[in-house]
Amino acid sequence: MSSGLKVLHVAETVRGGIATYLNELHPHQSDSFGRGNVNYVVPSDHRSDLVNIEDDAVTTFPRDGRNVIGLFAMLSATMRAVRQLRPDIIHLHSSFAGLVVRPVLWLTYRRSRIVYCPHGWAFGRETGRLSRAVTQFTELVLAKLTHRIVCISESEQVDAIRVGIATKRLALVHNGISKQRPVLDQRSAPWRSDKIRVLFIGRLDRQKGYDLLIEAARALGDAIDVRLIGASVVSKFSRSDLPANVSLLGWMDRNQIEAELDQADMVAIPSRWEAFGLVAIEAMRAAKPIIAFRIGALPEIVEDGVTGVLCDQVSPEKLVEGFQRATRLDLPAVGRAGYERFTRLYDIEQTHRGLSQVYADVLHTHESEAGQQAKLQSDFSNNLQP
Structure with missing residues (x-):
């Protein structure tokens, strides 16, 4: 993967697993794509969950719980970052970012490739039958506006295929973390128990x-x-x-x-x-x-x-x-x-290589389509000439 690739990660919330995912991935993507080319849109109250990521790489938005105002703020911040950074890849994390951002990007900004990672399908959760049917239909429709969907486990990929999402849109990239454990906090209270x-x-x-x-x-x-x-x-x-x-x-x-x-x-x-x-x-x-x-x-x-x-x-x-x-x-x-x-x-380097391949594939497909379009236009123009 050549350096200079611009990636924008967007999440409606990062607390917990998504923060770990981004924190683990960031140094590898920065090294590969170049410092300043990997950026983030996250809620301001979760900014501190992203560690060792420079402030100039992070666009924040105000969020007071999960509501329409917060989702609109995320969308506004995303579109601002997209116009400013002009990323090659927009990588959306979790269902709310996927739900709100994908249709708007598709309608207004087709230059970037859209990669979506649900981090667990909304229809795989404990919900009523109607709610599950609605979320399945929504994901099925939005999948058509997505260049690639990254599944973090085989079970997530199987669930996607089961509801009708096209296999060609799916990529399996397991989560990973660094082999190096973080330093242990020596001030931790001892845990004395014979159980x-x-x-x-x-x-x-x-x-x-x-x-x-x-x-x-x-x-x-x-x-x-x-x-x-x-x-x-x-x-x-x-x-x-x-x-x-x-x-x-x-x-x-x-x-x-x-x-x-x-x-x-x-x-x-x-x-x-x-x-x-x-x-x-x-x-x-x-x-x-x-x-x-x-x-x-x-x-x-x-x-x-x-x-x-x-x-x-x-x-x-x-x-x-x-x-x-x-x-x-x-x-x-x-x-x-x-x-x-x-x-x-489950080494993070394997995750990084897998995602880099996904990015390369969607960009290559885009270039091929653009080349085919240019050839068709050229052939059409030649055929019109006497």
């Missing part, structure tokens, strides 16, 4: 299944000790009814998270639905076993009984059974197997 130390990292929202973990912990009071890193983003969370073996640590920075990971025996990912689960590969990088449900991409990432424990149904009872199974495993050995799997499959 299995279980760490949860993520939003305290229904999707992430933190409530299922709390119920399992309540039932396993003598066996596990749980720490929750995160806070609620969508739903309201009450800390008053936590059992004695569950501690809430709130949001932490990456170095603090790594210090907590280091002390944990296992990482719990009890999500009800999950497009990929970056926390899973962060746990594997730290050589920690994972316990999760057999949903979304998690069965692709976690090998049951080898790098962790997969529970067949989404319920506290199945989670309890999973923890009981985990007590019979050699957890450090399972963690080491996870680390080996991580280094083989």
